[in-house]
Amino acid sequence: MQNRLSVEAYVEGVLSGNRMILSRAITLIESQLPSDKILSQQVLEQILPHAGYAMRIGITGVPGVGKSTFIESFGKQLTASGKKLAVLAIDPTSQRSKGSIMGDKTRMEELAHDPLAYIRPSPSGGSLGGVANKTRETMLLCEAAGFDVVFVETVGVGQSETLVKGMVDFFLLLMLAGAGDELQGIKKGIMEMADAVVITKADGENQTATQRAVAEYQNAFHLFPPAENSWFPQVKTCSALEKRGLSEIWEMISDYYSLVRSNGAYLQNRQRQNLEWMYSLIRYALEEQFYHHLEVKEKLPEIEANVQNEKWLPIRAATYLLDIFKH
């Protein structure tokens, strides 16, 4: 309870767009203290009617693809047109306590000094689901504080991009030209989640490889089944260095919003995301109770070994553990 404000002070501060109080509210949300959890939920309930109005854009790409440079250039272009931009992150490897608290800000120095931009590094520690939850709630706070666009960035190597996909309207996958080795880090299934692929570093000697990559990804998208929202995924190129391609990407995203807002898919997606968030919180709580049950925890390794080695049927193992849990 160190230096906590009242619920009203947080709410008023956030709604008036006070950066310092926004940051303190996010810190409150990220706290693991039980008293903070109650307080943060009260704050969230009150700002909720003012949240939901930003364009929520997920951005992913493996390390080396030029994600920070892209976000910086693209972000600067948005703020130059007067838009307020918040940049959040879900980084499962983030260990902010170990000194990298300023990591995201030094990566994007220009944006960090832009009065219309707000950068918040990934919450650290806890399970990936917990981290994602906090990023989701931070997004609501930023929306209530008046940000027009929220970027949620992640690295495309684990489960984090599925979580990001579940909280954004539009999902952008950054790729390098010359499909091959550099894709090794990207997780299977991620191509099919993308609403657009942007080939970065499309400059200098990369031009030919870039054109080939564009054609390849366009072909690949043609092989995928069409999305329910009627959006056909696009392939764009950009050079953050030469500041080319950024306007086209913004135009594409604007087209996307026009489409999904007019055909109802925007609202449907938001509603489905909210419901799925609730279901996943319930699933998470039920499984946590189960797997933290003392006797279940004690027996689990042995039972898992029996199942792995096909000594026990999974149904026998599940029944056995569920019986322990019940009594």
Added chain:
Amino acid sequence: MQNRLSVEAYVEGVLSGNRMILSRAITLIESQLPSDKILSQQVLEQILPHAGYAMRIGITGVPGVGKSTFIESFGKQLTASGKKLAVLAIDPTSQRSKGSIMGDKTRMEELAHDPLAYIRPSPSGGSLGGVANKTRETMLLCEAAGFDVVFVETVGVGQSETLVKGMVDFFLLLMLAGAGDELQGIKKGIMEMADAVVITKADGENQTATQRAVAEYQNAFHLFPPAENSWFPQVKTCSALEKRGLSEIWEMISDYYSLVRSNGAYLQNRQRQNLEWMYSLIRYALEEQFYHHLEVKEKLPEIEANVQNEKWLPIRAATYLLDIFKH
């Protein structure tokens, strides 16, 4: 308890390869009667040490792709070389009670009369997870009865192919040439699950379109990240009509088994599948208890509406429902 055998009679019959008793054992497993559930679990426990030895191959494709014709021709080729083949199915739309019990057999008439082949239609009714569970257990029975190869077929339009992927060694996606409209039925993400794509009906006037489709799918696979098991997905063509391409497909599958058996991926995959089966049974049981809780069930629609309309935060809704469940 109509006409049930003893545990020993089921086990001996299955292990000796007696078709009639195998069929009765599968019927036992598919039964919803509590007494049958106990009996079937006893049977399964006893046959378990004799199961696991078949090649487990998943086959999917939308209606119209020629799945039955493919399975019939491919299956005949396997039995011609002396292999014993079981063909199982997970069809979420199956309503066996409504008269289609013979559906799978009439679709594959030649195979149905082949003494080395055994065709069992999809279990009907219940949740998709429940149907898949029964197919999994049926697979174990077939293995214990001495079948060398098990095909698990499904339609690529729902969640069923994820379940099939979770129970087979090799996953084959059937496609028609001329990527486009005909793919509309295929679910997103399915391409990336496939160990191979087979372009069916590669005969007559389809030849040009087929060659183009092969190149396109090969390109698409190159864009995907490599699989952990070091297998690179292949694109093959076949004409069930002209009986071409089937040997190449079998060779490819044999190559796959050589690779994953030598690099350890085969065993790893089987062990992971067993563990995931156990985890999903636990999750399923926990969620079932929760969502069937009387008061939870009663309140859920109202709470879901609150969450959808952003009146309530998902965390508030989840906490509220979990509290009801606890008390």
